[in-house]
Amino acid sequence: GQQLNQSPQSMFIQEGEDVSMNCTSSSIFNTWLWYKQEPGEGPVLLIALYKAGELTSNGRLTAQFGITRKDSFLNISASIPSDVGIYFCAGHKGGSEKLVFGKGTKLTVNP
Amino acid sequence: DGGITQSPKYLFRKEGQNVTLSCEQNLNHDAMYWYRQDPGQGLRLIYYSQIVNDFQKGDIAEGYSVSREKKESFPLTVTSAQKNPTAFYLCASTPPDRGGGNTIYFGEGSWLTVV
Numbered sequence: 001g002q003q004l005n006q007s008p009q010s011m012f013i014q015e016g017e018d019v020s021m022n023c024t025s026s027s028i029f030n031t032w033l034w035y036k037q038e039p040g041e042g043p044v045l046l047i048a049l050y051k052a053g054e055l056t057s058n059g060r061l062t063a064q065f066g067i068t069r070k071d072s073f074l075n076i077s078a079s080i081p082s083d084v085g086i087y088f089c090a091g092h093k094g095g096s097e098k099l100v101f102g103k104g105t106k107l108t109v110n111p
Numbered sequence: 112d113g114g115i116t117q118s119p120k121y122l123f124r125k126e127g128q129n130v131t132l133s134c135e136q137n138l139n140h141d142a143m144y145w146y147r148q149d150p151g152q153g154l155r156l157i158y159y160s161q162i163v164n165d166f167q168k169g170d171i172a173e174g175y176s177v178s179r180e181k182k183e184s185f186p187l188t189v190t191s192a193q194k195n196p197t198a199f200y201l202c203a204s205t206p207p208d209r210g211g212g213n214t215i216y217f218g219e220g221s222w223l224t225v226v
Contacts, residue, residue: 003153033214042117042201042217043154088153090215098169099215103153 006089006102013079014110021105022073023089029100031092032065032072037104038085046087047074079109114138115218117202122223124189124196132187132221134202143185144203144215147171154201160185189223197225 004023013019023032031050035043047058049065049072056063062075072091076083089102115136124130136143142161146154156169160179174193179185185204189196202218 031214035217040199040220040222042115042203042219045214045216048214098156098159101154 004089004091004100004102006105008105009103010106010108012108012110015080017079019076019079019083019107020073021087021089022071023091023102024071025091025100026070027091027093028069029091030069030094032063033090033092033099034061034063034072034074035088035090036085037088043088076107079107081109081111083107084109115202115204115216117200117218117221120219120221122221123226124223125226127191129188129190130223132189132200132202132223134185134187134218135183136185136202136204136218137183138204138206138216139182140204140206140216141182142205143179144205145169145175145177145185145187146201146203148199148201148220157187157200196223198223 004025006023033048034046036046037043047056047063052069053067054065060077086104086106088104090099092099118133144159145157147157148154155171157175158166158169158177160166163179163182166177166179174190176188200221203215205215
């Protein structure tokens with residue numbers, strides 16, 4: 001099945017640094033979702049985006065729905081050790097189409 | 112509390128055995144899904160159901176079976192035909208799509224190990 005192109009695959013950063021990751025696709029999506037997954041747990045929804053150009057924040061997290069509807073990014077500001085995990089993007093074309101997932105960005109934060 | 116409950120959290124299966132993973136949701140969601148996640152990999156769709164008594168194969172349905180007799184429940188059976196079943200299994204559900212797009216919610220996952 002189709003998957004989104006998510007990058008980078010992994011990031012190693014120092015506490016306090018800002019982080020940026022993105023997802024791209026050759027297809028247009030109506031919804032972009034960002035999830036965080038900690039080891040041994042299910043993904044937890046961070047931010048949902050429903051309109052092209054939409055910029056939404058959730059605490060230190062900010063995500064944007066690309067204006068072309070083919071991409072989205074997630075930024076984390078002033079990272080802390082508990083930000084460690086795998087971040088997934090997901091896109092939905094609408095209707096009966098299935099969600100499509102990126103392969104994830106593994107984030108490591110060094111104290 | 113509303114949510115998706117998967118059980119068991121850890122399951123060990125002997126070669127040649129069928130095992131069933133439970134998934135229950137009290138969110139009144141219509142659609143339910145099963146995904147498989149291997150280490151370092153993304154999520155792969157096994158089966159999904161958009162309504163009671165109906166389900167569809169996903170991308171990797173071979174060796175798996177499901178049923179949807181009740182709206183709240185979507186159990187997954189990993190059969191002996193699944194050659195490499197050791198993985199992390201995630202159940203998920205979505206509310207009706209009212210044109211604004213679907214947001215999928217996940218359970219906490221079940222680890223299946225073949226011994």
